[in-house]
Amino acid sequence: xxxxxxxxxxxxxxxxxxxxxxxxxxxxxxxxxxxxxxxxxxxxxxxxxxxxxxxxxxxxxxxxxxxxxxxxxxxxxxxxxxxxxxxxxxxxxxxxxxxxxxxxxxxxxxxxxxxxxxxxxxxxxxxxxxxxxxxxxxxxxxxxxxxxxxxxxxxxxxxxxxxxxxxxxxxxxxxxxxxxxxxxxxxxxxxxxxxxxxxxxxxxxxxxxxxxxxxxxxxxxxxxxxxxxxxxxxxxxxxxxxxxxxxxxxxxxxxxxxxxxxxxxxxxxxxxxxxxxxxxxxxxxxxxxxxxxxxxxxxxxxxxxxxxxxxxxxxxxxxxxxxxxxxxxxxxxxxxxxxxxxxx
Amino acid sequence: xxxxxxxxxxxxxxxxxxxxxxxxxxxxxxxxxxxxxxxxxxxxxxxxxxxxxxxxxxxxxxxxxxxxxxxxxxxxxxxxxxxxxxxxxxxxxxxxxxxxxxxxxxxxxxxxxxxxxxxxxxxxxxxxxxxxxxxxxxxxxxxxxxxxxxxxxxxxxxxxxxxxxxxxxxxxxxxxxxxxxxxxxxxxxxxxxxxxxxxxxxxxxxxxxxxxxxxxxxxxxxxxxxxxxxxxxxxxxxxxxxxxxxxxxxxxxxxxxxxxxxxxxxxxxxxxxxxxxxxxxxxxxxxxxxxxxxxxxxxxxxxxxxxxxxxxxxxxxxxxxxxxxxxxxxxxxxxxxxxxxxxx
DNA sequence: CTGAAAGCGCTTACAG
DNA sequence: CTGAAAGCGCTTACAG
Numbered sequence: 238x239x240x241x242x243x244x245x246x247x248x249x250x251x252x253x254x255x256x257x258x259x260x261x262x263x264x265x266x267x268x269x270x271x272x273x274x275x276x277x278x279x280x281x282x283x284x285x286x287x288x289x290x291x292x293x294x295x296x297x298x299x300x301x302x303x304x305x306x307x308x309x310x311x312x313x314x315x316x317x318x319x320x321x322x323x324x325x326x327x328x329x330x331x332x333x334x335x336x337x338x339x340x341x342x343x344x345x346x347x348x349x350x351x352x353x354x355x356x357x358x359x360x361x362x363x364x365x366x367x368x369x370x371x372x373x374x375x376x377x378x379x380x381x382x383x384x385x386x387x388x389x390x391x392x393x394x395x396x397x398x399x400x401x402x403x404x405x406x407x408x409x410x411x412x413x414x415x416x417x418x419x420x421x422x423x424x425x426x427x428x429x430x431x432x433x434x435x436x437x438x439x440x441x442x443x444x445x446x447x448x449x450x451x452x453x454x455x456x457x458x459x460x461x462x463x464x465x466x467x468x469x470x471x472x473x474x475x476x477x478x479x480x481x482x483x484x485x486x487x488x489x490x491x492x493x494x495x496x497x498x499x500x501x502x503x504x505x506x507x508x509x510x511x512x513x514x515x516x517x518x519x520x521x522x523x524x525x526x527x528x529x530x531x532x533x534x535x536x537x538x539x540x541x542x543x544x545x546x547x548x549x550x551x552x553x554x555x556x557x558x559x560x561x562x563x564x565x566x567x568x569x570x571x572x573x574x575x576x577x578x579x580x581x
Numbered sequence: 582x583x584x585x586x587x588x589x590x591x592x593x594x595x596x597x598x599x600x601x602x603x604x605x606x607x608x609x610x611x612x613x614x615x616x617x618x619x620x621x622x623x624x625x626x627x628x629x630x631x632x633x634x635x636x637x638x639x640x641x642x643x644x645x646x647x648x649x650x651x652x653x654x655x656x657x658x659x660x661x662x663x664x665x666x667x668x669x670x671x672x673x674x675x676x677x678x679x680x681x682x683x684x685x686x687x688x689x690x691x692x693x694x695x696x697x698x699x700x701x702x703x704x705x706x707x708x709x710x711x712x713x714x715x716x717x718x719x720x721x722x723x724x725x726x727x728x729x730x731x732x733x734x735x736x737x738x739x740x741x742x743x744x745x746x747x748x749x750x751x752x753x754x755x756x757x758x759x760x761x762x763x764x765x766x767x768x769x770x771x772x773x774x775x776x777x778x779x780x781x782x783x784x785x786x787x788x789x790x791x792x793x794x795x796x797x798x799x800x801x802x803x804x805x806x807x808x809x810x811x812x813x814x815x816x817x818x819x820x821x822x823x824x825x826x827x828x829x830x831x832x833x834x835x836x837x838x839x840x841x842x843x844x845x846x847x848x849x850x851x852x853x854x855x856x857x858x859x860x861x862x863x864x865x866x867x868x869x870x871x872x873x874x875x876x877x878x879x880x881x882x883x884x885x886x887x888x889x890x891x892x893x894x895x896x897x898x899x900x901x902x903x904x905x906x907x908x909x910x911x912x913x914x915x916x917x918x919x920x921x922x923x924x925x
Numbered sequence: 926c927t928g929a930a931a932g933c934g935c936t937t938a939c940a941g
Numbered sequence: 942c943t944g945a946a947a948g949c950g951c952t953t954a955c956a957g
Contacts, residue, residue, distance in 0.1 A: 294935075
């Protein structure tokens with residue numbers, strides 16, 4: 238039976254013990270130069286590569302972290318993932334990416350493997366995850382370190398890196414107000430989602446500041462997707478009494494809204510101003526280029542990864558004792574071509 | 582020191598041996614009903630979850646497969662990944678997703694972990710991967726089973742699932758010819774890429790059938806990105822002698838091209854017809870909606886995953902001996918609004 | 926149907 | 942600076 242070379246093969250070839258091979262690999266300085274070289278030569282000769290399962294078992298760690306996200310098909314996540322991958326690969330850790338709603342239609346499930354047995358840490362981008370499962374199972378010291386990014390779960394006190402969604406939404410609305418709009422609608426994110434809630438509240442607050450409000454009829458339901466943005470445009474178009482501007486909870490919705498509006502012969506921004514949220518690559522390439530809230534997505538990913546690394550270094554007891562930090566990253570409003578003063 | 586419960590704790594709680602616990606978990610039928618129930622009760626009481634590192638070490642497998650792709654930020658891959666995740670999660674396997682060009686600018690690197698030691702199989706979506714590294718290292722029986730999807734490496738004979746890029750490109754060109762275009766350009770994919778080469782060749786072949794050719798000046802360089810599509814539009818616009826239609830090697834390029842063209846006051850498709858390739862979600866929501874080659878992305882992912890599963894079942898020797906199958910999935914041309922007869 | 930025992934391939938105090 | 946030995950937590954022939 239053919240087998241991959243093991244540390245014993247290397248030890249034999251180098252004429253040393255397996256302990257020395259192991260030390261040469263993990264802590265070369267404690268080994269004399271001649272043996273070190275002999276070991277490296279033996280490694281080359283045998284084509285040895287360390288068996289992670291064995292190392293992990295022995296070290297009681299896995300060398301991997303997992304990222305849980307609601308929908309990998311959503312382009313919003315791509316740069317966040319690059320940011321995470323960047324700092325994790327520097328730290329020598331592998332990254333599992335896992336869609337929390339793959340095939341089934343049930344609640345967002347916490348994958349079984351997302352426990353200490355499989356993973357040294359977790360970054361969770363999904364605020365809809367049910368938290369009854371592994372997330373809060375067993376003694377806290379045994380639960381893998383976890384940090385939230387972008388989204389979070391109110392009941393689960395863990396470190397997080399987010400933006401200020403409330404303030405960002407308010408900023409988007411104030412931009413529309415400054416252009417002279419008084420009749421402003423909102424295409425909402427998925428109901429129950431923490432981002433949807435914060436963005437809607439922020440929009441309402443900014444409207445209230447100006448003595449305005451958001452009629453229910455102008456809060457168009459949606460779920461962040463292109464299609465739901467298009468649906469919002471249809472609802473907007475069908476309404477007798479229409480707002481002159483709409484703030485969308487995501488860029489995909491904004492792009493879907495604009496596409497559907499244009500397809501119906503509506504001119505953007507002449508007849509309707511549209512603001513997005515996220516600043517996807519597509520936002521600046523669309524026509525009209527999308528006015529939107531720019532999120533520093535790679536930075537969010539990097540910050541979350543660094544925070545997780547910090548938490549992984551802490552002793553379990555200390556980690557549980559310490560307060561969970563909350564990093565809030567700044568956003569900017571990218572004013573482009575999809576907003577203008579109201580018609581007439 | 583606090584430790585996660587192990588199989589010994591369960592055995593003790595249930596009053597059986599660890600062997601019986603293990604059997605109950607992996608092969609419940611061979612265990613009597615009473616012990617089985619006792620074991621399950623003990624598992625619940627202790628909160629036991631199997632330690633994968635130990636299981637993997639013992640079983641000489643890892644329970645995970647890796648997907649290697651050139652750029653996770655490219656929305657083209659998202660549905661392929663869902664397709665893969667769908668069948669792999671059914672099979673009880675975890676999926677590592679790895680960007681082959683994360684931070685560094687060097688050649689696409691084969692990640693170290695993509696060896697038998699870390700992963701039971703590989704799906705490679707990156708034809709630019711250097712194949713000198715682990716890919717062809719050591720005896721073939723020891724290399725993890727690998728299947729290519731979408732892209733491939735000519736010199737590496739492995740199973741693959743692709744589309745017929747040559748035929749698809751020809752189909753796109755014939756659509757433009759049928760509309761009456763005689764002056765047709767091509768916005769190319771990244772140089773050296775197998776897809777770029779096949780699509781360019783297919784376009785040339787269809788042009789040649791009609792007694793036409795593709796002047797060098799009309800083969801706009803690109804790299805599949807939005808920005809390179811916009812650059813192609815600028816080059817097209819600046820040219821003295823311009824084609825009336827352009828076939829783009831990707832939807833992102835087509836969308837970038839159209840955006841830049843429209844921004845310069847050019848009407849699409851009235852002044853220039855544009856065909857894309859891929860059929861991203863955005864394609865049908867853009868204005869004009871993009872005429873493009875529809876790729877069955879989820880199917881590609883599912884087919885690649887199934888093929889990998891098959892190969893993983895084979896004994897190493899047999900796997901090496903067998904010819905590598907090549908599955909070619911059908912594509913369709915989605916005719917929408919971005920193409921029309923040439924001006925005048 | 927069940928248990929004792931070996932062993933998967935590492936790492937790491939403990940001696941020397 | 943180096944080796945012998947124990948042990949990480951499982952699984953699986955081998956007996957019974």
